Amino acid sequence: MNYRYLPMTTEDKQEMLSFLGLSSVEELFADIPEAIRFQGSLQIPIALSEPETVRHFTKLARQNVDSSEYAYFLGAGIYDHYIPSTVNHVISRSEFYTAYTPYQPEISQGELQAIFEFQTMICELTGMEVANSSMYDGPTALAEAANLAVGGVAGKNVIVSKAVHPEAREILGVNAKAQGYEVIEIGCKGGVTDLEALEQAVNEQTAAVMVQYPNFFGAVEDLASLEKIAHQHKSLFVVSANPLALGVLQPPGAYNADIVVGEAQPFGIPMQLGGPSCGYFAVKEKLMRKIPGRIVGQTVDQEGRRGFVLTLQAREQHIRREKATSNICSNQALNALAASVAMTALGKRGVQEMARLNVQKTQYALRELAKLDNCQLVYHSPVFNEFVLKVPKSVGEVNRELLRKKIVGGYDLGRDYPELANHMLLAVTEARTKEEIDALVQGLGEIGRAN
Amino acid sequence: MSKVVKGWLYSREHEWVEVLSETRVRVGITDFAQNQLGDLVFVELPQVGAEVVANQSMGSVESVKAVSDLFSPVSGKVVEVNSELEDSPEVINSDAYSGGWMIVVEISNPDELSELLSAEQYADFVLEG
Amino acid sequence: MQTNKEKELIFEMSKPGRVAYSLPESDVPEVELDAVFPAQYLRKQPAELPEVSELDLMRHYTGLSNRNHGIDSGFYPLGSCTMKYNPKINEDVVRYPGFAKIHPYQAEETMQGALRVLYDLQAELSEITGMDAVSLQPAAGAQGEWAALMMIRAYHESRGEKRTKVIVPDTAHGTNPASAAVAGLETVTISSDEQGNVNLEELRKVVGADTAALMLTNPSTLGLFEESIQEIAEIVHEAGGLLYYDGANANAIMGIARPGDMGFDVVHLNLHKTFTGPHGGGGPGAGPIGCKKELVPFLPRPQVVKEGDTYRLDYDIPQSIGRVKAFYGNFGILLRSFVYIRANGPEGLLRVSQEAVLNANYMMRKLAPYYDLPYDRICKHEFVLSGRKQKKLGVRTLDIAKRLLDFGYHPPTIYFPLIVDECMMIEPTETESKETLDQFIDAMIAIAKEVEENPTIVQEAPHTTIVSRLDEVTAARKPVLRYRKPAEENAVRKAEGSQANEGALV
Missing domain, CATH: 3.90.1150.10 (Aspartate Aminotransferase, domain 1)
Known part of the structure; x- marks a missing residue:
């Protein structure tokens, strides 16, 4: 077998060994005690050549249903959106994807500037003052927001709406257990956070009130009312926002949110089974020095030229070690770059236009689905690009029938909300055509009817 | 050579203490400390009204690549905080003993002052260190 | 081409009327936004995103890439980061529609190819590390550390033991103590001896009934193999603690020695290091964790399992620590590493x-x-x-x-x-x-x-780079973390009460 990633020839090896005064590579492992040496050969498949690799993985890929051939009405946190062609061209430049964290700013100005631009775009969309260089994903960013709010102070709690993504709440729960704070979940009324229940739950011990915007059921929460309740006892108001929706909706910053987090996946990042995506984290200026993760700042070099560096590093794990409040050390640089390129390509106008198209397609689907007598739209709050539909059979069965029509149906809400068995969460993005929406409506209309 | 101010008191954690009255002291970090820390970029201080305890953390100072705890040399209640440091931490580097003062404390246990070093003792302590 | 001129920000190139996108006209009947949302819900001021043409965009980002050094640009001997070549076939495979355009919530029977990749990778990483099971969920090494420490906590708690101390050598990565802290555990640091090994005497002194684990990088961050690893394992195990392997340096030992055989109970791997991630300018990475059978019940959920010829996601792990990341980990990075393992074999x-x-x-x-x-x-x-x-x-x-x-x-x-x-x-x-x-x-x-x-x-170096040494002190003292239009910048400065240079207003 040839190993194309290993340049050392037998001669090279001989020369190097003889320089070291050794006769074999084995001698370089003499410091590993015999008893713990691995004997034999690793039980993994033998190497594949490049053409074999292509054949093997092409075959595996074909065992998956994908959005190049199926119409996806599935969202719930990951969406099928338009990705400008430029995105892939930029992130395929190996100066970006084969670089490490920009610790040497003199030869990393490209990455640093790209992140600085990303931070600016996130601030613009969310209406916040400071954003970091990105987080693992939206749900972990939400948990980090809770950790920041609690700040290691004993006896604190955070309040989270049940209309926040169930996986985000589960991750929040693991964080809360780790750091010893309580999470209180607030129920919903008509598909949005129950304001009365929230008002009753908030008290002096509440470090943060956390909601999603639009929420998990697609509905646009009343941030103005939520903010008033959140700030009654000086809790931080934390909003997890879909940045694309902010093309048409008032940004959380305009509602005096303290921390805005979310998932930049709608901008230029493929679904790829949900990861890697790109979380973002934005705050008011007063929280600037408490923000987790890396941050890029502008400065000048010795000649006075503008340049960029990683800054406020004293917050970070490699300096604070056991005193750190977050252990994150990477960011999602390459995906933040993808998101930046997509936000640049869409630009001021395109983001609004794409957001508006999501609303239009969703409204069309809602109008058409309202005509069906076997399915019901259960909530009536305004939505962005997702909504809840009650279907006549189990969601699994419905989706199996839709799949035959090359449609990937909605998310099964009964998984997380027992009271919502036989309810699906449907997403209609700008990527769906009228024809596809009509096929979905027709397919759903046929469910449960003899034919 | 780092400077000390004669007549003031010093902690082994490199804070200086200027006795203002029987019950009040002003606190900052020494010239030696600022020199060791390098260019300071941020200072976190307690708020007015907070209680500080001798030899326990009362805040922190940050340079570009390090963060260090500030240990209070005395116990008591913070009555004044140098808010100028919030925007201009560099004053500590340029002027550790006057403009770089950090807090004024209403002390609760004057006996603690006797445990601090004199200027001469501190100068020796730094030399040995 | 590189020039030593300042590079414009994308915002500074912006000109109203230019676009770099192409969306279809709406094919459904239009409704007005204010008929859908109450007026107060609608955005009043559009976000000031750039307005550039497609060529402007490509020139800008190509210009930025020319101001960046990657492995393909030149040698990158950055210790502890394993900056090895990133194979190009990996990049091709992850872009296949059957991998890039799949949704985490689509039915399991419609993603058997992807689940098989995950299942096989779990098994192969178990084999390479000598562990009994692997979870692919953690997004990066630091998250893997945290998840594994939470498993260690859960393991001790399930046995009714309260163990809160994590021992780390003074050579450890900063993430080790930070991860312990955010897992609600305390760190005890021990020194290294003159040979760079763990100081055994000190280790013996600090282990006890409160020891949750010892975290060890082996080879260490000094690049040295802990020759007394068996003894270390014995000391820690005897005290009832567990041994944690930080896999940052796994590139030295594949097929030569396995953490599982050295006595380690838990490991994390940095797939973006040893298994050609790539690093992406700082991420995304992937930080799978592996463990011995005593800890398997506590793995994050879901795990990928195989029943007959079918792969599925198993959520039924009652003692699981829960979820540390949405969905099933950074699939795109996991897949690249899997392709790399395929290209190499044992x-x-x-x-x-x-x-x-x-x-x-x-x-x-x-x-x-x-x-x-x-x-x-x-x-x-x-x-x-x-x-x-x-x-x-x-x-x-x-x-x-x-x-x-x-x-x-x-x-x-x-x-x-x-x-x-x-x-x-x-x-x-x-x-x-x-x-x-x-x-x-x-x-x-x-x-x-x-x-x-x-x-x-x-x-006075560097002399040849596009910028010379940068002023990090001012960057941290007076942080400028985002671009603002000159007019806006002045307004902000005025509001802050500092002396804005009015003359700069154009």
């Missing part, structure tokens, strides 16, 4: 580690006459040098690192581990040719000579 992976170690030893011995070698013994895939000889001549390790930039190299990791004065940590990796190694050695020797003969050239 023989290839063994050669990877052997040659990584040979390269490091070769370079270490070549440089030893010129730089101080604090640990004079066989190294594994990386080694540390100290610049204390040069420091005496007024040249700091930082200066040497900056001077390497002039030679076209990314410098080694510097000032880490913390226990070595003026430290340089060098990891050549196995994908570099002997010629590249020799050229780098020559550059290091040339710099050592410059330090003696003409230190200024080193102290």
Whole structure:
């Protein structure tokens, strides 16, 4: 077998060994005690050549249903959106994807500037003052927001709406257990956070009130009312926002949110089974020095030229070690770059236009689905690009029938909300055509009817 | 050579203490400390009204690549905080003993002052260190 | 082409009316937004995103890429980061529609190919590390550490034991103590002995009934194999603690020694290091964790399982610590690593580690006459040098690192581990040719000579980069973390009460 990633020839090896005064590579492992040496050969498949690799993985890929051939009405946190062609061209430049964290700013100005631009775009969309260089994903960013709010102070709690993504709440729960704070979940009324229940739950011990915007059921929460309740006892108001929706909706910053987090996946990042995506984290200026993760700042070099560096590093794990409040050390640089390129390509106008198209397609689907007598739209709050539909059979069965029509149906809400068995969460993005929406409506209309 | 101010008191954690009255002291970090820390970029201080305890953390100072705890040399209640440091931490580097003062404390246990070093003792302590 | 001019920000290139996107006209009947949303819900001020043409966009980002150094640009011996070549076939495979365009919530029967990748990767990483099971969920090494520490906590709690202390050697990565802290555990740091090994006496003193785990990187961040690893394992296990393997340095041991056989109970791997991630300019990574059977019940959920010929996601793990990340981990990175393992097989992976170690030893011995070698013994895939000889001549390790930039190299990791004065940590990796190694050695020797003969050239380096050393102090004191339009910037400064330069208003 040839190993194309290993340049050392037998001669090279001989020369190097003889320089070291050794006769074999084995001698370089003499410091590993015999008893713990691995004997034999690793039980993994033998190497594949490049053409074999292509054949093997092409075959595996074909065992998956994908959005190049199926119409996806599935969202719930990951969406099928338009990705400008430029995105892939930029992130395929190996100066970006084969670089490490920009610790040497003199030869990393490209990455640093790209992140600085990303931070600016996130601030613009969310209406916040400071954003970091990105987080693992939206749900972990939400948990980090809770950790920041609690700040290691004993006896604190955070309040989270049940209309926040169930996986985000589960991750929040693991964080809360780790750091010893309580999470209180607030129920919903008509598909949005129950304001009365929230008002009753908030008290002096509440470090943060956390909601999603639009929420998990697609509905646009009343941030103005939520903010008033959140700030009654000086809790931080934390909003997890879909940045694309902010093309048409008032940004959380305009509602005096303290921390805005979310998932930049709608901008230029493929679904790829949900990861890697790109979380973002934005705050008011007063929280600037408490923000987790890396941050890029502008400065000048010795000649006075503008340049960029990683800054406020004293917050970070490699300096604070056991005193750190977050252990994150990477960011999602390459995906933040993808998101930046997509936000640049869409630009001021395109983001609004794409957001508006999501609303239009969703409204069309809602109008058409309202005509069906076997399915019901259960909530009536305004939505962005997702909504809840009650279907006549189990969601699994419905989706199996839709799949035959090359449609990937909605998310099964009964998984997380027992009271919502036989309810699906449907997403209609700008990527769906009228024809596809009509096929979905027709397919759903046929469910449960003899034919 | 780092400077000390004669007549003031010093902690082994490199804070200086200027006795203002029987019950009040002003606190900052020494010239030696600022020199060791390098260019300071941020200072976190307690708020007015907070209680500080001798030899326990009362805040922190940050340079570009390090963060260090500030240990209070005395116990008591913070009555004044140098808010100028919030925007201009560099004053500590340029002027550790006057403009770089950090807090004024209403002390609760004057006996603690006797445990601090004199200027001469501190100068020796730094030399040995 | 590189120029030494400042690069415009994308916002500064913006001109109203230019676009770089193409969306179809709506094919459904229009409704007005204010018929859908109450007026107060609608955005009043559009976000000030750039307005550029497609060519403007490509020139901008191509310009930025020209101001960046990647592995494909040149040698990158950044210790502890394993900056090896990132195979191109990996990049192709992840872009296949069947992998890139699949949704995490689509029915399991419609993603059997993806689940098989995950299932096989779980099994193969278990084999490579000598563990009984692997979870692919953690998004990065740091998250893997945290998840694994939460499993360790859950394990002890399930046995009714309260163990809160995590022991780490002073050579550990900063993430180790930070992860322990955010897992609600306390860190106890122990020193290293003169040979760079864990100080056994100190270890014996600190272990006890409160020991949750010892976290160890092996080979250590000094590039040295812990020769007493069996004894260390015994001491920790006898005290009832667990042994945690930080897999940052796994590139040295594949097919040679397995953490599971060394006595480790839990491991994390950094797939973006050993298994060609790539690094992406700082992420995304992937940080799978593996464990011995006693800890399997506590793994994050879901796990990928196989029943007959069918793969599915198993959520029924009652003692699981829960979820640490949405969905099933960073699939795109996991897939790249899986393709890499396929391209190497057992023989290839063994050669990877052997040659990584040979390269490091070769370079270490070549440089030893010129730089101080604090640990004079066989190294594994990386080694540390100290610049204390040069420091005496007024040249700091930082200066040497900056001077390497002039030679076209990314410098080694510097000032880490913390226990070595003026430290340089060098990891050549196995994908570099002997010629590249020799050229780098020559550059290091040339710099050592410059330090003696003409230190200024080193102290003032870099001389050839697009920017010179940057003012990090001002960046941290007066943070500018986002662009604002000049008019807006002035308004903000005014509001802050500082003296804005009115003359700058155009």
